[in-house]
Structures are given as structure tokens and as C-alpha cells.
Amino acid sequence: MQQDLANRIVLITGASSGIGAATARELAARGATVVLGARRVDRLDALVAEITGTGGRAEARALDVVSADEVQAFADHALAAHGRIDAIVNNAGVMPLSPLSARKRDEWDRMIDVNIRGVLHGIAAVLPAMEAQGFGHVINVASIGAHQVFPTSAVYCATKYAVWAISEGLRQETTTLRVTVVSPGTTTSELADTITHAGAAEGMRDFRRITIAPEAIALAIAFAMSQPADVDVSELIVRPVASP
Ligand code: NDP
Numbered sequence: 001m002q003q004d005l006a007n008r009i010v011l012i013t014g015a016s017s018g019i020g021a022a023t024a025r026e027l028a029a030r031g032a033t034v035v036l037g038a039r040r041v042d043r044l045d046a047l048v049a050e051i052t053g054t055g056g057r058a059e060a061r062a063l064d065v066v067s068a069d070e071v072q073a074f075a076d077h078a079l080a081a082h083g084r085i086d087a088i089v090n091n092a093g094v095m096p097l098s099p100l101s102a103r104k105r106d107e108w109d110r111m112i113d114v115n116i117r118g119v120l121h122g123i124a125a126v127l128p129a130m131e132a133q134g135f136g137h138v139i140n141v142a143s144i145g146a147h148q149v150f151p152t153s154a155v156y157c158a159t160k161y162a163v164w165a166i167s168e169g170l171r172q173e174t175t176t177l178r179v180t181v182v183s184p185g186t187t188t189s190e191l192a193d194t195i196t197h198a199g200a201a202e203g204m205r206d207f208r209r210i211t212i213a214p215e216a217i218a219l220a221i222a223f224a225m226s227q228p229a230d231v232d233v234s235e236l237i238v239r240p241v242a243s244p
Contacts, residue, residue, distance in 0.1 A: 004226045005027055005031050008225070009033050009078060009086045011085060013091050013122055016047070017038075019091055022213070022215045026218035028056035029054075032086075034058045036061070037062070037071075047060070059081075068117075072121075072125045085136060087139060090138070090139065090163075093141065095111070095192065097153050097197065107196070111156055122140075135176060138178070140163050142167070144184065146160035147183065160183075164181055179234065180233050180235065181236075182224070183236065185238060186208045188214060192204045
């Protein structure tokens with residue numbers, strides 16, 4: 001087992017499936033203590049049992065990132081238990097795609113709440129502790145949708161452009177913290193399950209014909225975290241290619 005992240009205290013939001021769960025496994029395998037949050041606690045508990053069963057360190061708490069209070073309590077709990085927070089992976093996200101003409105206002109709000117406010121809540125929850133420590137790493141999961149807009153994905157991409165902008169703004173405002181924005185291409189996960197618009201779901205099935213495993217994104221996050229303390233990997237874009 002590599003131990004390059006030994007004893008790091010790492011918070012991960014949206015850890016109950018996909019990229020978040022893969023990241024929890026990868027970081028724990030490298031020696032980090034992972035503090036996992038999501039709404040599906042049964043999934044988190046199973047993941048904690050899996051990680052601790054193989055000698056890793058993991059704990060979980062129910063977390064809805066839409067609630068600033070819940071995210072603050074999540075971070076406060078980790079700080080009280082471990083004395084510091086080395087990193088947070090703001091990963092929780094939803095992607096109910098649809099054309100703007102469908103006027104799915106509730107789904108627009110949901111994406112704004114989870115994908116933008118959730119990331120802001122994560123940053124706000126850890127910033128005082130990280131600034132007091134004089135170190136810390138904020139890793140925000142954006143998307144290739146932070147760089148390109150696709151039909152039916154205007155609002156989703158807007159939220160990911162926002163995650164990119166928030167990450168860049170935070171990076172410019174700090175000299176002591178590391179800030180990384182990770183932008184995955186199509187990755188195997190449950191993300192497309194949130195699409196309720198039939199046409200958008202069909203388009204996504206075609207778009208997602210080539211995907212990479214969530215472990216590929218976990219490796220990118222681990223790479224950024226494993227750099228020397230004075231090295232900030234500001235952005236990683238990780239896309240699939242067709243395998244031979
Ligand atoms: P999944 O749907 O597998 O995972 C999403 C995670 O977010 C789940 O753990 C879910 O947990 C959590 N989540 C959703 N809403 C909330 C909430 N309100 N509070 C807390 N947690 C929440 O998809 P991915 O693993 O693919 O997505 C992870 C991130 O990667 C997202 O930000 C997504 O936008 C981004 N991404 C994914 C790509 C892909 O192709 N898969 C490509 C580019 C970016 P629960 O439901 O238990 O709360």
C-alpha cells in the first residue's frame with residue numbers, strides 16, 4: 001500500500017457513489033483518513049466498512065450540501081475529531097439535463113443549489129480552519145462542461161463554469177492554501193440517472209458511449225494531493241479515449 005497521504009485528514013462530499021466513492025478508496029489506500037458525506041448513509045456506511053475492513057481509516061456522516069449548516073457541522077465534526085483539516089474534495093453534484101425550452105425551473109434550482117452553493121458551503125466551512133493552520137487543499141470537481149457548452153446542458157455547464165471561476169478566484173486570493181479544480185470528461189457513474197427529460201437522456205446515452213472509470217478521476221485527485229506542499233496543481237482535465 002502506498003502511504004504518500006499518510007495521516008492526511010480529507011473531507012469528501014458526494015462520497016456515496018461514482019467519483020466520490022472511488023476517491024475515498026484511493027485516498028484511504030494511500031494512508032489518508034477520509035471523512036465522507038452524502039445523503040445516502042447506507043451507501044456511506046458500506047464504504048466505510050469496506051475501507052476499514054482493509055486497514056484504512058474512514059468515517060461517514062449524513063450530509064446535504066445544500067444546507068450551509070450541515071456542511072459546517074460536517075467540517076466542525078472532522079476538525080474536533082482530528083484537530084485539523086488537510087483537504088476537502090467538493091465533489092457532490094447533480095446533472096438533470098434538459099433544453100432551456102422545457103423550463104424545468106426546479107431542476108435548474110437543484111443544480112445551482114448542489115453544484116454551486118454546495119461548493120461554496122464546502123469552502124466556507126473549511127476556510128477558517130485552513131487559514132488558522134496556514135495550510136490546506138481545496139479540490140473542487142468541475143467538468144469538461146466548465147470549458148464547453150453542449151445542447152441541453154446550458155444550466156449544468158453554467159454551474160460548472162461557476163465552479164471553475166470560484167476555484168480560480170479562491171486560488172488568486174490565497175497564498176497559503178492549495179486550490180485544484182478537477183474537470184472530468186465522461187466518467188462511469190450514476191450522474192446521468194438524474195436526467196428526467198427523455199430527449200436529453202437519449203442524447204446523453206450517445207454522448208456517454210466512451211467513458212472512463214471513476215478511479216481515473218480519483219487518481220488525478222490523488223496526484224494533486226501528493227505533490228510537495230509548495231506545489232499547487234491548479235487544474236486537471238481528464239478525458240476518456242477509446243481503448244484499443
Ligand atoms: P454520481 O451521481 O455517481 O455521484 C454524485 C454524488 O453526489 C453522490 O454521492 C450523491 O450522493 C452526491 N450528492 C448529490 N446531491 C447531493 C447533496 N444535495 N448533498 C450531498 N451529496 C449529494 O456522479 P459522479 O460521481 O459522476 O459525480 C461526481 C461529480 O463529478 C459531480 O460534481 C459531477 O458533476 C462531476 N462530473 C461527473 C462527470 C461524469 O461523467 N460522471 C463528468 C464531469 C463532472 P447522495 O445522492 O447519496 O447524496
